[in-house]
Amino acid sequence: MSDAAALATIGWQPGLALPALTGDQRLVRVIEQHRNGFVVHDGLVPARAEAPRGLVAGDDGTPVRPAVGDFVIAAGQSEPLALLALLPRRSVLRRGAAGERYRQQVLAANIDLAVVVMGLDGDYNPRRLERYLALVGAAGIETVVVLTKADRHEDAAQRCAALAALAAPVPVWAVNAKDPQALAPLAARLGSGRTGVLLGSSGAGKSTISNSLMGTVRQKTGDVRAHDSRGRHTTTVRSLLQLPGGGCLIDSPGMRELKFTGDEAVEVECFGEIDALVDQCRFRDCRHEGEPGCAVQAAIASGHLDPARLAHFRKLSGERDAAAAQRDALVRRAGEGGPGRAPGRRATDRPTRR
Numbered sequence: 001m002s003d004a005a006a007l008a009t010i011g012w013q014p015g016l017a018l019p020a021l022t023g024d025q026r027l028v029r030v031i032e033q034h035r036n037g038f039v040v041h042d043g044l045v046p047a048r049a050e051a052p053r054g055l056v057a058g059d060d061g062t063p064v065r066p067a068v069g070d071f072v073i074a075a076g077q078s079e080p081l082a083l084l085a086l087l088p089r090r091s092v093l094r095r096g097a098a099g100e101r102y103r104q105q106v107l108a109a110n111i112d113l114a115v116v117v118m119g120l121d122g123d124y125n126p127r128r129l130e131r132y133l134a135l136v137g138a139a140g141i142e143t144v145v146v147l148t149k150a151d152r153h154e155d156a157a158q159r160c161a162a163l164a165a166l167a168a169p170v171p172v173w174a175v176n177a178k179d180p181q182a183l184a185p186l187a188a189r190l191g192s193g194r195t196g197v198l199l200g201s202s203g204a205g206k207s208t209i210s211n212s213l214m215g216t217v218r219q220k221t222g223d224v225r226a227h228d229s230r231g232r233h234t235t236t237v238r239s240l241l242q243l244p245g246g247g248c249l250i251d252s253p254g255m256r257e258l259k260f261t262g263d264e265a266v267e268v269e270c271f272g273e274i275d276a277l278v279d280q281c282r283f284r285d286c287r288h289e290g291e292p293g294c295a296v297q298a299a300i301a302s303g304h305l306d307p308a309r310l311a312h313f314r315k316l317s318g319e320r321d322a323a324a325a326q327r328d329a330l331v332r333r334a335g336e337g338g339p340g341r342a343p344g345r346r347a348t349d350r351p352t353r354r
């Protein structure tokens with residue numbers, strides 16, 4: 001198998017020029033990230049790999065922590081391979097890292113499709129879906145929503161329609177995740193050269209979807225608690241799987257927190273109809289709190305806009321603004337204090353825990 005053909009099995013896009021490599025170097029993709037190292041794949045075999053302090057040179061020379069999905073130049077014949085340099089990312093999915101200080105966490109890199117997974121059981125939550133859509137919207141990648149456990153819930157069609165209305169134009173499918181047939185539309189979007197990432201709460205069915213697409217029980221799945229449908233955090237590491245159809249899929253641990261980075265276009269990504277109404281308000285600086293000629297309040301009065309949705313729109317844009325202010329303050333401080341330090345870098349791509 002040629003290098004390019006092997007790399008295609010781990011999501012290298014056909015026709016993309018390979019970087020220049022010396023004798024003992026090869027191009028690999030990060031398929032797992034652990035506290036003390038990485039698992040990478042060159043299209044033929046997986047291998048353990050390490051980088052000093054977990055960092056490699058980014059495309060502008062600044063140190064970057066590789067994430068699952070990254071293509072990296074590695075050196076060495078025996079394990080652990082040494083990770084040297086990161087190839088430019090075609091997309092990055094981030095969230096705000098947990099904790100008081102502002103920091104970004106890269107969830108996955110070089111992704112073509114975000115698959116937001118939500119159970120139709122106690123996991124069902126339209127407000128949480130809005131938050132997911134805002135977060136993945138910032139990555140600018142194709143998104144689909146998969147509602148699992150449709151085989152168990154009689155109101156599946158109704159709930160699916162309700163979410164389809166708020167997610168449009170993002171498609172929403174209600175499925176039995178154990179049924180590979182039901183996932184055919186998803187498989188069709190994950191052909192050769194494409195990489196998807198599964199996102200959702202613990203117990204939503206991400207690993208069940210992975211197994212159905214793999215056609216084999218590759219990922220461990222776990223029962224959810226009967227009284228609140230919560231999962232037990234069965235999956236503990238993000239890992240990139242090679243699908244039989246040629247594409248790649250990243251299964252992730254259940255997400256407990258979805259903090260914004262400040263880059264989310266909340267208005268555009270998930271509240272388009274509110275954004276359109278705002279344009280019709282009489283006053284440019286309308287706060288939609290009773291001003292005359294307010295199109296937003298008129299839509300609520302006529303039953304066209306759900307007040308709960310407006311409230312959540314305000315909450316999410318407020319969170320986004322607060323995150324953006326924290327980010328900008330950090331960039332400013334870095335710019336004043338650190339000679340040679342690229343602005344903004346301090347907040348990005350750092351290990352979340354040491």
Ligand SMILES: Nc1nc2c(ncn2[C@@H]2O[C@H](COP(=O)(O)OP(=O)(O)OP(=O)(O)O)[C@@H](O)[C@H]2O)c(=O)[nH]1
Nearest residue numbers: 149177203204205206207208221222233234235254
């Ligand atoms: N009946 C039915 N059960 C499902 C479906 N999807 C998932 N399940 C079950 O829900 C439970 C949780 O599924 P997992 O695939 O482990 O969930 P997960 O999202 O990977 O959870 P974490 O790894 O903890 O983040 C398991 O018992 C699955 O068998 C579905 O569509 N129908």
Ligand SMILES: [Mg+2]
Nearest residue numbers: 206207234235
């Ligand atoms: Mg799982």
Ligand SMILES: [Zn+2]
Nearest residue numbers: 281286288294
């Ligand atoms: Zn208004």
